Amino acid sequence: MTTSTAAVKARGDAEGGGRATLARRLLETPEVGVVAACVVVFVALALDKSTFAGAVNLQGMGFDLAQYGLIAIGESLVILTGGIDLSVGALLGTSVILMSWFNVRAGLPPVLAIVLTLAITGAVGLIHGLAVTRLKMPPFVVTLVTYTVAQGVTLAITSGTSIIGIGGTFSNLGQTYVAQVPLPLIVFAVVAAVAWFFLERTYAGRQVYAVGGNPEAARLAGIRGDRRVVSMYVTSSLLSGFAGIFVLGRMGVGSASGVGVGWELSAIAAAVIGGVSLVGGQGRIVGIVAGTILLELINNGLTTLQINSNYTNIVLGCVLGLAITADRLRARSVAKRS
Structure with a gap:
């Protein structure tokens, strides 16, 4: 074998080995399963119903994906710390009513109504974080209280009626397209990118994983875990309020009827399906986004196939x-290997 032939063979073997390594890495990626499921x-569904892959349906899915995706990211950040936030759906519903009330009943400009509502939701998240870290209250209990109170506040403000006459700014935010892509979907993509950068590329993000994975070890390493936990609860509540802007923009009225009800379960499902461990310290934004997409595909697919809506929750519950x-099972497998 000549020198040139040997070089070509060696280069070919290296390229083949590189492709094999890349394929193995892709297969070992935790999110590969949920991404494949989405595809x-x-x-x-596209083969069964041609309208499913139509532009109108895809745009509608984009709006829905943005709403669920924002609270799913917030929920996931809390779960990564080893906590849980059951209030994300109810808080979203309350934020819709608060923005409507501030704008219509109090006569405030839409921008100011949004700022005040986000300030309130952020304060709720701060209360959650302090209750969990300072008072050592179980996250389940703390956020369940907020879930109940938020629903009560929503009903008390509206008295069962809708608030009409909201400013056009909300519609502009909730129904605008940018190059045929819904604006809320673009915002969701930006938020997901920022969350990915924070968790994957910053020291503070790595601390979130450390606190959720082993709080005691994180404390001994000098990590201020309480700050990380509080900041994640605040972010989760803010994202609920943020999602409420787009929900209000789509509806055009401040209604308490079914808005946000059960959405916390969809947020938790998206997180867990995407690979976020319920015990904390494990999960990535890529998986969370993929989990949200999969749930939206299933939900929209059931509607497209004209399956009775009463079965939707059954299917989502099974998922x-x-x-x-x-x-x-994954947690037990990791425990055995360690």
């Missing part, structure tokens, strides 16, 4: 149950 579900089971 399979989308293709199957959540499978995701939680897979999470526990």
Whole structure:
């Protein structure tokens, strides 16, 4: 074998080995399963119903994805610290009513109504974080209280009626397209990118994982875990309020009817399906986004196939149950290897 032939063979072996290594890395990526599921579900539905992949339906899915995705990211950040936030859906519903009330009943400009509402939701998140870190209250209990109170506040403000006459700014934010892409979807993509950068590329983000994975070890390492926990609860509540802007913009009225009800379960499901461990310290934004997309595909697909809406929650509940089971099996597998 000549020298040139040997060089070509060596280069070919190296390229083949590189491709094999890349393929192995892709297969070992935790999110590959949920991403593959998204592709399979989308293709199957598109082949069965041509309207599913139509521009109108995809744009509608984009609006829905943004709403659920924002609270899913907030929920996931809390879960990464080892906590849980059951109030994200109810708080979103309350933020819709608060912005409507500030704008219509109090006569405030839309921008000021948004700022005040976000300040309130941020304060709620701060209360959650302080209650969990300073008072050592269980996150489940703390956020369940807010869930109940938020629903009560919503009903008390509206008295069962809708608030009409909101400013056009909300509609502009909730129904605008940029190059045929819904503005809320673009905002969701930006938020996801910022969250990814924070968790994957910053020291503070790595501290979030450390606090959720092993709080005691993080404390001994000098990490101020309480600050990280509080900041994640504040972010979760702010994202609920932020999502409320787009929900109000789409509806055009401040209604308490079904808005945000049960959305916390969808947020938790998206997180767990995307690989976020319920015990904390494990999960990535890529998986969370993919989990949200998969849930939206299933939800929209059931509607497109004209399946009775009463079965939607059954299907989503089964998906959540499978995701939680897979999470526990994954945790047991990791424990055995260690």
